[in-house]
Amino acid sequence: MKNVWLRNLVALLAVALFGAVGPQTAAAQAKTIKLGCAISFTGAKSRSGKLYRDAYNMAVKQVNDDGGVKVGGEAYQLKIVYYDDKSNPGESSKLIEKLLAEDKVNFLLGPYSSGITIPDSLVARRYRVPMIEGGGASGKIFSHGNKYVFGTLPPAGQYFKSTLEMTQTLKPAPKTLALLYADDKFDVSVAEGTKKLAAGMGLKIVLFEKYAEHTSDFNSILTKIKAANAEMVLVAGHTEESLNFTQQAKELNVSPKLIGMTVGPSEADFRKSLGADANYIFGVASWSPQMNFPGFLLPDTQEFVKKFKAKFNYDPDYHNASAFANVAVFKDAIERAGSLDAAAVRNAIAKTDLKTIYGRVRFAKNGQMKGASVVLQIQGGEVYQVFPDGVRPPIYPFPAWKSRR
Amino acid sequence: MLLQILVNGLLKGGLYALMAIGMSLIWGVMDIINIAHGSFIMLGAFITYWLFTILGIDPFLSLLFSVTFLFLFGYAVQRYLINYVIRAGAFITLILAFGIEIFINNLALVSWTADVRKVKVSYGAANFAIGDLVTIPTVRLIAFGLVILISLIFFLILNRTNLGRSIRATSQDLDAARLMGVDVAGTYAITFGMGVGAAGAAGTLWSILFPISPMMGGALTLKSFVVVIIGGLGSMLGPILGGLALGIAEAFGSNWFGATYENLIGFTILVLVLIFRPKGILGGTS
């Protein structure tokens, strides 16, 4: 951290002394393809933003080390131009305009979160430049006829599908469900989709409760869950909310038979923060490090997991893998298009059928990836894929808090 | 269930009161709206986190460190910064506090990254049950006790010591106090230090209960505003009553209307209290 500080200070002095020196003086412009990305370095979403940047950078380095992107017999190096969107959608879309108008980037990589992806993708649409994003799954991104945005997360409405399917295999299968969700775009989509799926499976929804994004106190909701006596609780929210929910469930001694969450359990931070209290919680993800697919930039998923861990010193999760796949899709599509023309590349992206470390990437007509989520569970402090094709069987029911230790 | 909701509300209210008591003191005595209050809470939380993570110091023990450090820090901020503009009026100090907030938050962000961190103590989620009716989270109960203790200390300092007399004198009439030989600048700095020290205590408790990150302060400042206004300025009982009122209103409100209405309830109460009882629920009508 210290040297970032120092570097900034030195840069400030340099600017003060020598006047405006452009930040990018490197000239070799002829043979680079610039990818533009406005993503959260600061603000509430900066933690997740980092997950994407790490993977983008790793993928770009891999492409360049392997000889770059080949277009018409010439090899191009990939380069990402980043800006900090300050976790602010208005700021973000402005920066996309800057990337396109001023930095003249060729294509766009997505930001993190559905709420920021929408305004960004509208700029892409205005300029008719394709954007591939791995950080926004809300159906609303793809519902407005925008032909220039492609997403590699499965549709939000389907997130809990695998979890619900799994519960049908459990004995005895839970019958009542409490569904909590944050009021942002992504989680509302998750909740509405899940509600339909649950009704189709004959589950009884005893509580369908929305809470405000960034809520820290779940005591009243937990009290309601206890009163409703729900066997299964599903939470569609963000990492901090998942953390709060879990600790407070313990504080108030609320132990349903199953707790499942969208965002949180797959992330290393979540497990580190909660320690043993994270055990037995179910998560969902479009990907898990226990999968093994043959890859495009790297031989297979396991190779990716190994390299990633060595490089960044944390376990990759689906955010990282999705971001890695975004760059892979660009390389593949640009090479198939055989040109840097935005329209040609867009059409090539739409026709993508690529085996990546993230799985097989194909896009539906609306631009969202075809795919499904898998169920994870934290067991003994590690994440295991438990359904479908689990490496371990799910542990059910959830051992009551009081009976632990 | 109703009883549990009431208990939830009361304990949450205790936490709110703990957050707001320092802001109330600073506002009441010096007429400074400390927008950076939440940032000081954040610093208290991070001090506890680092002491716990690096040195293994128990969060309740680190209360001593966070309160002391933030007292000194607050003292310095007032003495060497705010004191220089204080006569330019409340509005200017408010914007200055805003600058301080941005500065502290982003310094924390640059040094510690935006990672969400958690003080992992075994008793973080400890609780006990009274019959089958109510479950009481222990740490929240302690927070409740702590705010009563702090307000008692503040009360004693203000009413039983020479320092307290100086503080009250400067608060009532700055020039008169100076003429009487009160070290006005020093008194202001000590008052600000006390308020910020209380924020440090709130930060420590907060870090045991919730995950922390450099940007956590803004929402806490807003909540503290509501508490201070509802309780009214000028008494140590104000923030406690304000906190409890808000906690209970939120607990029942979110139970009846849904959890997304929490903020709507809080801020509507704030506006109504201001319009109808601008001196707080304790004070008069005008």
Place this chain on the structure above:
Amino acid sequence: MNKKTVWRIAGFAVLLPAALLFPLVGNNFIIRFGTDMLMFAIMASAWNIIGGYTGYASFGNVVFFGIGAYITAVVMEKAGLPFWAAYMAAGGGAALFAVLIGLPVLRLKGHYFAIATLGVAEAMKALVQNLKITEGNAGIYLPMLDMPIRTQYYFFFYIMLATLIVTLLATHFLLRSRLGYALIAIREDEDAAESIGINTTVAKTIAFALSGLFTGLAGSVHAYQQAFIKPDSVFTVHITVKMLVMAVFGGMGTLFGPLLGACSIEVISEFLSNYFLVAHTLFFGAIVILAIVFTPRGMIDLFSQRRLSIAYFLQNIREHRI
């Protein structure tokens, strides 16, 4: 014509052609940057009417911005009306809201007024997050402007510019009217103003409504330009803080101060975030602190000094320290 008016006319004469020609020299992003600068200039100037001239430091002016933006979204997307109708409705709606909320809230003074307006803004955000017609916290799309890209940028820039010109002209004529004198009298001493027969309630409410009107118009153009808005992004307290920092930085209670403040703050933050990807906000905080300590009366006051010297800064500190 007094000296002030001459200065103002000269100011318009220099600034107007410069602003009109601005889009012709820059790329799209520069135009967009200019549009945002104008937007903040409108809001800082509108804030100045209530905060600077009347002495009521509103801490919730963003509520008008958000209302303007959401009225535009709902009128265009749900009612299918053209932008011009939405623009009018946005300004009118924001002004009306200012009157309704101003009647009770303008009775409060100082801090209490500031916090009450903050509360109104936060409560309104929470309300919009829960309403069906605004599509809740998930955000709402607006129809997209169907023009060539470059034309779109011109369109938004010139509408924003026209709105700013109207704002400044309205402020100028307001100040020369009886109402203007009433506002300044209220700022200096409200009780005295009342005792000489000024109807302070009416005067304050009109000032607040004008402030709301122009802020709402800025919100309307912004929403159409973004084509998608969320409660968080158009009701955030940070926008209020920005307008108020701009007004103070440039010079409260002066016609061109807020404009100057908006331009310089935008340029500074743009410059900083270009060079310091992470630490730029930190430096911004430091700049706010330094500006408040050394030039609490704003840059206009700084420029009006005949001779710029360290003594000016020290004088400010001496005046305000204890």
